[in-house]
Amino acid sequence: MKDRVETSNDALNFLYGRIDYERKDMPQRTRSFQLDRMRELMRRLGNPQDHLKIIHIAGTKGKGSTAHMIAAVLSAGGLRCGLYTSPHLETLEERFVVDGHICSATELIELIGLIRPVVTEMDKLADNGADHTGRPTFFEITTAIALLFFYRQHVELAIVEVGLGGRLDSTNICHPCVSVITSISYDHVHLLGNTLALIAAEKAGIIKPGVPVISGVRQEEPQNTIREIARQHGCPIWTLQEDFHVQVRSAGLSRPSQQAQRFDCFLDIDAHQQSWSNLKLALHGSHQLDNAAVALATLACLQQQGWQIPPEAFPRGLASVRCPARIEVISDHPTIVIDTAHNQASVESLVQYLATQERSSRQILVFAASCDKDVAGMLALLLPCFDVIILTRYATNPRSLDIEQLEQECQLVIDQFDSEASIPFIESSQDPGTAWQRARQLAEAADLICVTGSFYLAGEIRSLITGQHAAQIAS
Known part of the structure; x- marks a missing residue:
């Protein structure tokens, strides 16, 4: 062995x-x-x-x-x-x-x-x-x-x-x-x-x-x-x-x-x-x-x-047909959606999908992105759809954008909001595992957790979720 x-x-x-x-x-x-x-x-x-x-x-x-x-x-x-x-x-x-x-x-x-x-x-x-x-x-x-x-x-x-x-x-x-x-x-x-x-x-x-x-x-x-x-x-x-x-x-x-x-x-x-x-x-x-x-x-x-x-x-x-992490609904109560969207067009498809669903009591986004992507374009579409934003940086790829830069990009997007628009609460976690734990801590049964922004983020958090699910079955 x-x-x-x-x-x-x-x-x-x-x-x-x-x-x-x-x-x-x-x-x-x-x-x-x-x-x-x-x-x-x-x-x-x-x-x-x-x-x-x-x-x-x-x-x-x-x-x-x-x-x-x-x-x-x-x-x-x-x-x-x-x-x-x-x-x-x-x-x-x-x-x-x-x-x-x-x-x-x-x-x-x-x-x-x-x-x-x-x-x-x-x-x-x-x-x-x-x-x-x-x-x-x-x-x-x-x-x-x-x-x-x-x-x-x-x-x-x-x-x-x-x-x-x-x-x-x-x-x-x-x-x-x-x-x-x-x-x-x-x-x-x-x-x-x-x-x-x-x-x-x-x-x-x-x-x-x-x-x-x-x-x-x-x-x-x-x-x-x-x-x-x-x-x-x-x-x-x-x-x-x-x-x-x-x-x-x-x-x-x-x-x-x-x-x-x-x-x-x-x-x-x-x-x-x-x-x-x-x-x-x-x-x-x-x-x-x-x-x-x-x-x-x-x-x-x-x-x-x-x-x-x-x-x-x-x-x-x-x-x-199954295609993991393409608007993949992992579970209900809370609803957990994982998507590999990593450019403006794919995020737009995700947002259109969410608009066809009954809105959850609270919608939580876990987001990270690569430094060579149109992060501002993605966040401009995503931020109005969520109540809580958890920013993080994935661990498996060095191209991940720094959390500080993500926070700056979020603020620039929020500055463009209408005066009557609802502003999401934004926080950060140093790694996907911590971000996922925080999202689960916040989410109640009627809420939605959406993980998106990168293939690498989707993979890291999906691995955590499927590993936890396998452990629950084994126990």
Whole structure:
């Protein structure tokens, strides 16, 4: 047992010792991101991605949820599928999933053992100046792990989520059977551009010649950019609101755990028509209906390519899909909602969701954010919705914004409130564990606790909650 633990720690230390742009400040120039190094890494591993049928998904938000929906339907239809998403919430293994089962720690150690000698050789060449591409990064290695894992697991389809952007992302060494762009909004503007058209161009960098494109982008400017890039590459493109449509069936105020989203979706492409009626979606938030429509259009595209997906797989998959920390209602009494919203657009979706719920007696927000995010934009949307704000700083990522800066941002937002507006009570806790304890101390049965602002905050507090729940069951 001791040897196994030491082996596990050694493997993870090797991986976490790499340059990791999820944990450090992003470079100001995209020259730090390149595909030559990733291509060389995959070549040395035998190019397993060339043997995979891949669904490649980019987008500012919604790509993780869409990926989970596609995977759920494919698995419900009996197809063996892999799912690669990032970042993880609680454990690294979450990034690598086959048929709903997370990669085991033993499998991960074995995969790292296969890749490590190749990475070490590339490191030596880079250090000696014999290779100008440099040392493989954390995300490049995890992407290689995913592709090698899926190849060894003999998956029929692999769903691969872009890490950042698209054009220069490490996942963009694949040649997919479908390219998907879920949405476009402002995030990582110092890398991707400060207009929606520029951001769309980076996301559309995943488009490959002749490969069908599914787009959930609604705004005209980025939509036109994506459409033009698809035309240049000779790709058919299906676009939300033009080629496929979604219509909600039920709406209204309810308690979060009681909400069941039902919707219809209709596809009309040239001579091909397809419809789904009265589908039930297990995920919360009206924005998830757009993601579901994109997932359905992607699956219909696969059917056109000859993939056999039985009709009953669609309602079964969507009704059972789970996507942790995407407006995830952990419990009632008090209601606890965890969401990974980390930019203005995703916070807006969260706020819209909360507006459809019966307002709790007191609404408590636990908030932390990364220093490179639009914190003011997020807080301007969130503060009017809550009675108590608990600011904190997550422990697992050094990009977390200082609490003092969060307090200043809150005050700037409050200074813009109308004179008659209710001002929330603001306090701070030095770490997520203390913040969570304080929120539970304040909350009564009829209250709401919402945790949001960052993937890392959501992961840390979710781990605390699920750990406490497991302990209660065990006792």
